[in-house]
Amino acid sequence: xxxxxxxxxxxxxxxxxxxxxxxxxxxxxxxxxxxxxxxxxxxxxxxxxxxxxxxxxxxxxxxxxxxxxxxxxxxxxxxxxxxxxxxxxxxxxxxxxxxxxxxxxxxxxxxxxxxxxxxxxxxxxxxxxxxxxxxxxxxxxxxxxxxxxxxxxxxxxxxxxxxxxxxxxxxxxxxxxxxxxxxxxxxxxxxxxxxxxxxxxxxxxxxxxxxxxxxxxxxxxxxxxxxxxxxxxxxxxxxxxxxxxxxxxxxxxxxxxxx
Amino acid sequence: xxxxxxxxxxxxxxxxxxxxxxxxxxxxxxxxxxxxxxxxxxxxxxxxxxxxxxxxxxxxxxxxxxxxxxxxxxxxxxxxxxxxxxxxxxxxxxxxxxxxxxxxxxxxxxxxxxxxxxxxxxxxxxxxxxxxxxxxxxxxxxxxxxxxxxxxxxxxxxxxxxxxxxxxxxxxxxxxxxxxxxxxxxxxxxxxxxxxxxxxxxxxxxxxxxxxxxxxxxxxxxxxxxxxxxxxxxxxxxxxxxxxxxxxxxxxxxxxxx
Numbered sequence: 001x002x003x004x005x006x007x008x009x010x011x012x013x014x015x016x017x018x019x020x021x022x023x024x025x026x027x028x029x030x031x032x033x034x035x036x037x038x039x040x041x042x043x044x045x046x047x048x049x050x051x052x053x054x055x056x057x058x059x060x061x062x063x064x065x066x067x068x069x070x071x072x073x074x075x076x077x078x079x080x081x082x083x084x085x086x087x088x089x090x091x092x093x094x095x096x097x098x099x100x101x102x103x104x105x106x107x108x109x110x111x112x113x114x115x116x117x118x119x120x121x122x123x124x125x126x127x128x129x130x131x132x133x134x135x136x137x138x139x140x141x142x143x144x145x146x147x148x149x150x151x152x153x154x155x156x157x158x159x160x161x162x163x164x165x166x167x168x169x170x171x172x173x174x175x176x177x178x179x180x181x182x183x184x185x186x187x188x189x190x191x192x193x194x195x196x197x198x199x200x201x202x203x204x205x206x207x208x209x210x211x212x213x214x215x216x217x218x219x220x221x222x223x224x225x226x227x228x229x230x231x232x233x234x235x236x237x238x239x240x241x242x243x244x245x246x247x248x249x250x251x252x253x254x255x256x257x258x259x
Numbered sequence: 260x261x262x263x264x265x266x267x268x269x270x271x272x273x274x275x276x277x278x279x280x281x282x283x284x285x286x287x288x289x290x291x292x293x294x295x296x297x298x299x300x301x302x303x304x305x306x307x308x309x310x311x312x313x314x315x316x317x318x319x320x321x322x323x324x325x326x327x328x329x330x331x332x333x334x335x336x337x338x339x340x341x342x343x344x345x346x347x348x349x350x351x352x353x354x355x356x357x358x359x360x361x362x363x364x365x366x367x368x369x370x371x372x373x374x375x376x377x378x379x380x381x382x383x384x385x386x387x388x389x390x391x392x393x394x395x396x397x398x399x400x401x402x403x404x405x406x407x408x409x410x411x412x413x414x415x416x417x418x419x420x421x422x423x424x425x426x427x428x429x430x431x432x433x434x435x436x437x438x439x440x441x442x443x444x445x446x447x448x449x450x451x452x453x454x455x456x457x458x459x460x461x462x463x464x465x466x467x468x469x470x471x472x473x474x475x476x477x478x479x480x481x482x483x484x485x486x487x488x489x490x491x492x493x494x495x496x497x498x499x500x501x502x503x504x505x506x507x508x509x510x511x512x513x514x515x516x517x
Contacts, residue, residue, distance in 0.1 A: 052387070055387075055390065055391055077395075081393045081395070084390070084391060084392075088391075089388070089391040091384045092384070095383055097380075097388070108392050108394070109392035109394075113393030113394060
């Protein structure tokens with residue numbers, strides 16, 4: 001790769017506040033080409049806001065967001081849609097369109113964003129459903145008829161349908177039983193490897209994080225307070241990381257619980 | 260507790276809300292003329308907004324026409340002016356009651372449904388999902404509904420007008436002893452293009468208001484089931500009030516010369 005040195009996605013001192021609540025407080029994060037980064041952190045630390053800033057769903061107050069070396073933070077309309085064409089996203093609650101059958105959900109980005117014909121998009125959708133272990137007869141069902149785990153898989157199929165270069169996973173295993181969670185982890189690893197995509201996942205499921213991450217970063221109070229290779233997570237020497245990965249109520253991170 | 264601070268805060272919230280609505284309306288209106296146009300969604304929404312509103316609008320129009328006839332007869336007969344009943348009913352229905360009754364019924368039915376649907380899509384992140392799939396949610400969700408409502412409402416009101424007049428005819432001939440042929444002849448003689456047209460213009464405006472308020476409230480709903488619930492209520496209340504206010508303004512503009 002000629003431009004191998006440039007990171008695929010880079011966030012530079014991104015700031016975002018809602019009213020008086022500071023959510024992102026100068027966040028820096030870099031995703032290398034083909035790298036799988038997992039951002040861990042408690043609920044309400046701004047993980048989802050970070051992802052939505054990169055996607056342009058939320059406009060950051062300050063900072064820059066580079067995709068392939070180009071600042072996309074202020075792009076709107078057509079230019080933004082152009083950038084989003086190389087992204088795929090798996091939402092926490094799958095966010096499937098319940099007015100459309102499963103195959104149209106998977107094919108949606110192909111038909112609307114990439115101008116693929118409906119017939120061809122349907123074939124691709126069925127092929128992608130196969131990749132996540134769903135049979136073609138699922139394609140005609142409505143999302144409401146599926147279990148949570150199946151919905152997640154359809155969401156994954158939709159995220160990879162257009163062969164994106166960058167895929168975001170928002171809590172991919174939350175709300176699933178441990179076995180289904182591991183199935184999803186495997187699917188993420190396999191499908192991503194096949195597409196060769198750069199991925200950013202946010203989770204508080206450490207089993208999942210260890211399995212899918214090349215590198216783990218911890219978000220706390222709107223900043224990345226530690227990052228390193230997955231193998232070093234147990235020897236981070238950072239008391240916040242220690243507390244989080246072992247799930248202790250006592251430690252430097254104070255939960256706002258009224259006694 | 261500072262009274263001025265409280266008033267100021269309410270005023271600022273109001274200004275903020277007005278600004279957001281204006282911006283939303285701008286995106287929705289400009290979205291109509293910018294490609295892509297989702298024809299399939301427009302026809303689908305026309306079915307849901309127009310066709311499926313026919314029973315409720317038809318029934319209310321029928322009874323409204325009937326009761327209007329009974330009351331006008333009541334007043335007119337005091338002066339021996341029974342012959343004017345068909346024309347007054349016709350004008351009342353086509354100019355005011357047809358569009359307003361249809362508008363309010365559709366506001367209750369459709370604005371609520373739109374707000375609930377789009378509100379649920381908002382809280383389940385389906386609207387964000389549209390964005391990540393390179394689809395502009397305003398163009399995909401809002402524009403088809405507005406276009407469908409603006410086209411459907413005049414058609415709906417034209418039908419409501421006919422059924423309302425028919426309701427008047429039934430009341431007049433069944434309860435008041437009018438001669439059917441004479442009633443119809445009087446109605447046809449009194450039929451003026453301007454009266455019908457003014458009602459249809461109102462209908463299109465009401466359609467716009469209904470779809471806009473449904474979409475706007477749904478789009479900005481927050482926080483789960485309760486948020487969707489209040490978005491639905493707000494959609495119905497605000498569209499009903501705006502319909503009545505717009506009706507007053509339109510009436511004074513359209514009939515200002517005469």
